[in-house]
Amino acid sequence: MAGFRMHIGVSTACGVAAGVTAAIPLKHSPSTAFLVGTFTAVGGMLPDLDSDSGVPLREVTGLAAAVIPMLLYNRLKDMGMTHEAVLATLVVAYVVVRYGVVNLFRHVTVHRGMFHSIPAMLISGLMVYLAYNCPTAQQSTRYVLAGGVMLGFLSHLILDEIYSVDLSGVIPKLKSSAGSAFKMFSSSVWGTAVCYGLLGALGFLAYKDYQHHLGNGSEPITVNVPGVDLSSFGGTAVK
Numbered sequence: 001m002a003g004f005r006m007h008i009g010v011s012t013a014c015g016v017a018a019g020v021t022a023a024i025p026l027k028h029s030p031s032t033a034f035l036v037g038t039f040t041a042v043g044g045m046l047p048d049l050d051s052d053s054g055v056p057l058r059e060v061t062g063l064a065a066a067v068i069p070m071l072l073y074n075r076l077k078d079m080g081m082t083h084e085a086v087l088a089t090l091v092v093a094y095v096v097v098r099y100g101v102v103n104l105f106r107h108v109t110v111h112r113g114m115f116h117s118i119p120a121m122l123i124s125g126l127m128v129y130l131a132y133n134c135p136t137a138q139q140s141t142r143y144v145l146a147g148g149v150m151l152g153f154l155s156h157l158i159l160d161e162i163y164s165v166d167l168s169g170v171i172p173k174l175k176s177s178a179g180s181a182f183k184m185f186s187s188s189v190w191g192t193a194v195c196y197g198l199l200g201a202l203g204f205l206a207y208k209d210y211q212h213h214l215g216n217g218s219e220p221i222t223v224n225v226p227g228v229d230l231s232s233f234g235g236t237a238v239k
Contacts, residue, residue, distance in 0.1 A: 010159055011044020011152040018148045036148040043152025046124055047116050065098035075133035114195040116181045125150040126202040157181045
């Protein structure tokens with residue numbers, strides 16, 4: 001399988017491409033493009049959260065602990081929390097992710113389990129989409145950030161599958177790890193059920209959030225013109 005440094009290199013290259021795409025064709029600001037590139041690079045390391053080695057787990061959780069509180073800032077402010085309360089919550093979030101998540105993953109995951117899968121990739125994108133809140137007019141920022149994380153995650157899965165092909169002989173052969181990264185289900189019924197349960201819950205929350213912003217951004221505009229009946233168009237006639 002590909003090494004940790006190889007994954008970082010590939011996801012970083014994908015991040016550069018994603019950032020340029022966000023800045024030029026998609027017309028996002030340079031700061032947003034930088035975030036897209038960063039999220040893509042970090043996304044390429046996320047599947048290593050289930051790694052048996054301590055180094056990938058420590059590095060990824062350290063980055064996640066720094067990034068997740070930043071994503072939550074706008075949402076916490078929109079909830080009406082004071083500045084001090086937001087900062088306190090972000091500190092707690094950092095500690096929980098940095099130390100709690102590490103121990104959780106060590107106990108409940110196995111290497112190349114459901115965290116190395118297409119559903120896990122979708123979960124990572126949905127979590128970013130839900131964590132990052134922004135005004136209705138700027139919803140495209142959420143899409144590119146979530147898409148960047150999933151792109152980085154996907155690069156990791158593809159690279160693992162490439163390295164599962166043994167090219168040392170005359171005839172290429174598949175290693176025992178072939179298909180273990182790019183999968184939809186695992187041998188663990190419990191692990192698969194939890195993964196799809198989480199995916200369904202996050203998908204539902206994302207849909208409700210999308211509907212909320214869609215409603216806020218599509219309210220009809222009432223136009224009042226003296227002497228003209230515009231009731232059929234949503235307006236009100238003024239006598």
